[in-house]
Amino acid sequence: MYEISIKFCKEEKFRETSIGKIPEDWEIIRLGSYAEVFGGTTPSKRNPKYWNGNIYWATPTDITNLSSNFISETAERITEEAVKACSLKIIEPGNVLLTSRATIGFAVINMVPITINQGITAIIPNKKKLDSLFLVYLLRSMKNLMEQLAGGSTFREISRSMIKSLRIPLPPLSEQKAIAHILSTVDEAIQKTNEIIEKTKRLKKGLMQELLTKGIGHKKFKDTEIGRIPKEWKVLTVKEMIKLGIIEKIEDGNHGERHPKSHEFTETGIPFITVNCIKYGRLDFKECKYLPPEVVKRLVKGFAKPGDVLLTHKGTIGLTAIVPSDFEYVILSPQVTYYRIKNHEKLLGELLYYVFQTDYIKHQLIPLSKQSTRAYVSLERQSKLKLPLPPLEEQRKIVKILSAVDKRLEVERKRKEKLERIKKSLMDLLLTGKIRVKVVKHD
Numbered sequence: 001m002y003e004i005s006i007k008f009c010k011e012e013k014f015r016e017t018s019i020g021k022i023p024e025d026w027e028i029i030r031l032g033s034y035a036e037v038f039g040g041t042t043p044s045k046r047n048p049k050y051w052n053g054n055i056y057w058a059t060p061t062d063i064t065n066l067s068s069n070f071i072s073e074t075a076e077r078i079t080e081e082a083v084k085a086c087s088l089k090i091i092e093p094g095n096v097l098l099t100s101r102a103t104i105g106f107a108v109i110n111m112v113p114i115t116i117n118q119g120i121t122a123i124i125p126n127k128k129k130l131d132s133l134f135l136v137y138l139l140r141s142m143k144n145l146m147e148q149l150a151g152g153s154t155f156r157e158i159s160r161s162m163i164k165s166l167r168i169p170l171p172p173l174s175e176q177k178a179i180a181h182i183l184s185t186v187d188e189a190i191q192k193t194n195e196i197i198e199k200t201k202r203l204k205k206g207l208m209q210e211l212l213t214k215g216i217g218h219k220k221f222k223d224t225e226i227g228r229i230p231k232e233w234k235v236l237t238v239k240e241m242i243k244l245g246i247i248e249k250i251e252d253g254n255h256g257e258r259h260p261k262s263h264e265f266t267e268t269g270i271p272f273i274t275v276n277c278i279k280y281g282r283l284d285f286k287e288c289k290y291l292p293p294e295v296v297k298r299l300v301k302g303f304a305k306p307g308d309v310l311l312t313h314k315g316t317i318g319l320t321a322i323v324p325s326d327f328e329y330v331i332l333s334p335q336v337t338y339y340r341i342k343n344h345e346k347l348l349g350e351l352l353y354y355v356f357q358t359d360y361i362k363h364q365l366i367p368l369s370k371q372s373t374r375a376y377v378s379l380e381r382q383s384k385l386k387l388p389l390p391p392l393e394e395q396r397k398i399v400k401i402l403s404a405v406d407k408r409l410e411v412e413r414k415r416k417e418k419l420e421r422i423k424k425s426l427m428d429l430l431l432t433g434k435i436r437v438k439v440v441k442h443d
Helices: 060-064 080-085 132-141 143-149 160-164 173-211 238-243 349-355 359-369 392-430
Strands: 003-010 014-017 020-023 027-030 035-039 051-058 076-078 096-101 103-110 114-116 120-125 167-170 221-224 227-230 234-237 247-252 270-273 289-291 309-314 316-322 330-332 336-341 386-389 435-442
Touching: 035 160, 051 080, 060 096, 060 103, 096 132, 096 160, 103 132, 103 143, 114 120, 120 132, 120 160, 132 143, 132 173, 132 392, 173 392, 173 435, 234 238, 238 247, 238 386, 309 349, 316 349, 316 359, 330 336, 336 349, 349 386, 349 392, 392 435
Parallel strands: 051 114, 270 330
Antiparallel strands: 003 435, 014 020, 027 167, 035 120, 051 076, 096 103, 096 120, 221 227, 234 386, 247 336, 270 289, 309 316, 309 336
């Protein structure tokens, strides 16, 4: 029995190579010298004898949909007859599959015997020289390079010969395994965080369904245009809420000549909110463009203030966020509408924010958006949206519960982002030898 401990130490001795500085005791090889490289194909869909068999058949989508380093299932399976007719190779477990067409540079290890289509390249490394999991991380770090080397017009593709000729750094095998172990440990933490996020999202969806249709503590219900809701609740259209002074107004950004020109955007100033700026129900100002004061002066509308509820209505329909207090105001693009609450004793902005995330709002937006040649819900059509209106105290209770779940989601997402930054940093350091991993074996 051997116990392996991993020690980090600085490596001072480097040498210049064609792929940059690497430690003196590392090699540089062409991938094809230590690995068998080949592709696959698609059996004829017209022959039913080739499909719905017991042999896994992977496409790039099977790989890009994964959140782990391993593949053990595929959307489709083929028969032994298809394997023979198409001269497909069955790839034994423990080897590397690389997407090499259209989506390039995603790499995983197959955990089951598998066949592949023409969009994937199989790489069978010499296990005495090249560790499969280390190779997965190395290939992922070379994604940009492979995309640059890809050719083709209809589909970008990197050829097998190009993959074989890739020059890669090669640490000693024990160090490869140690590097892969460290990076996979971070990946496992990311995966666990992902699972918590998904579980919390399901919890939030269930709570929203319960709280925004059944409310809290109700025994009597009524059927309405938006479904069965508590008897004490009202259902009003946006237009009716404006007439009653509950909502002050709804407004989108500047269209046509008033819309800012591409050369007018700057790195600082007033945020310009597009669909891309709304992420996880929050405004992500890192994704925003900005406008200088002299451009803002000529704009006539779309000035959203802190507390306004945003709803995307063009292109991507139904994303929502609340304008935070980071800025005095933000400027909306024509893709986004703000809803300004006038009477906070009747409607909380936070409740409207959660209502916009419900299925019954999505079910209203979809048919409204299809009335245009492209996905678009005008302000006039938005005014027809039917909204539930619980009593104020119940709104406060609903918002308190759902905001607590949102805070948990935010904590987990930040944890995931931090882990991803750590992983990126470790990949940069470990795969270049800037930080060395020494493996010490003990009896």
